[in-house]
Amino acid sequence: MKLVEAPDYMSMSKQAADYIATRVREEPTMTLGLATGGTPLQTYRYLIQDYENKETSYQHVQTFNLDEYLGLPKDHHNSYYTYMKQNLFDHIHIPPSHTHIPNGMCTDVAQECEMYEKKLDQAGGMDLQILGIGENGHIGFNEPGTSFLSTTHLVKLTESTRKANSRYFSSMSEVPTHAITMGIQSIMKSKEIVLLVSGERKSAAFRRLMNKEVSEEFPASALCQHKNVKIFADHEALG
Ligand code: PGA
Numbered sequence: 001m002k003l004v005e006a007p008d009y010m011s012m013s014k015q016a017a018d019y020i021a022t023r024v025r026e027e028p029t030m031t032l033g034l035a036t037g038g039t040p041l042q043t044y045r046y047l048i049q050d051y052e053n054k055e056t057s058y059q060h061v062q063t064f065n066l067d068e069y070l071g072l073p074k075d076h077h078n079s080y081y082t083y084m085k086q087n088l089f090d091h092i093h094i095p096p097s098h099t100h101i102p103n104g105m106c107t108d109v110a111q112e113c114e115m116y117e118k119k120l121d122q123a124g125g126m127d128l129q130i131l132g133i134g135e136n137g138h139i140g141f142n143e144p145g146t147s148f149l150s151t152t153h154l155v156k157l158t159e160s161t162r163k164a165n166s167r168y169f170s171s172m173s174e175v176p177t178h179a180i181t182m183g184i185q186s187i188m189k190s191k192e193i194v195l196l197v198s199g200e201r202k203s204a205a206f207r208r209l210m211n212k213e214v215s216e217e218f219p220a221s222a223l224c225q226h227k228n229v230k231i232f233a234d235h236e237a238l239g
Pocket of ligand 1: 036037038039040132133134135138139140
């Protein structure tokens with residue numbers, strides 16, 4: 001794992017976005033794995049700026065999102081579909097048919113998971129996966145205890161994750177209890193991983209990752225077994 005240190009959130013986001021945009025220009029037909037949450041927001045803003053200034057093309061890029069809440073319609077203001085549209089897709093001229101996000105309103109969850117994993121495989125797996133990390137070490141919505149062999153699956157969110165995400169909802173009771181997420185194996189199949197870590201809130205998880213002790217109790221530790229991981233972290237996260 002290669003660590004890129006930045007003094008603050010803005011600078012971490014700029015460095016990550018510059019790197020990702022460069023990779024897209026090098027490989028314009030790439031399959032890009034995307035994450036949601038607070039951390040990647042500024043990286044996406046810089047990617048939009050880069051698109052506007054340098055005309056980096058997303059016409060032939062395919063994207064796959066890590067996860068989606070179960071039970072939220074696409075147009076719900078808290079769905080990850082809406083998040084991606086508002087924070088990236090609507091601004092980079094990517095064909096909507098090239099963007100893939102699990103369907104949180106599917107009637108057959110097992111079938112949805114199977115189809116999503118199949119689509120990923122048909123696309124040849126991810127070339128570059130953007131990841132955040134949860135305070136409990138989750139990646140995607142793979143909570144502690146998830147098998148490293150997991151593929152796309154249904155998860156029951158832990159109370160700590162629901163609480164962390166409740167800041168986007170008007171009350172805790174509105175936070176979905178379940179989600180569909182790529183599994184750890186799905187993530188590990190990506191040729192390259194870019195992990196974004198920011199803020200004091202993440203410093204314990206970051207320290208634990210850097211201990212490099214691999215355990216399913218700490219999902220992010222799977223990344224220690226991946227050959228091509230870049231971690232962009234700011235000073236608050238570094239502790
Ligand atoms: P955050 O979430 O970026 O909103 O902190 C990251 C995660 O939970 O994976």
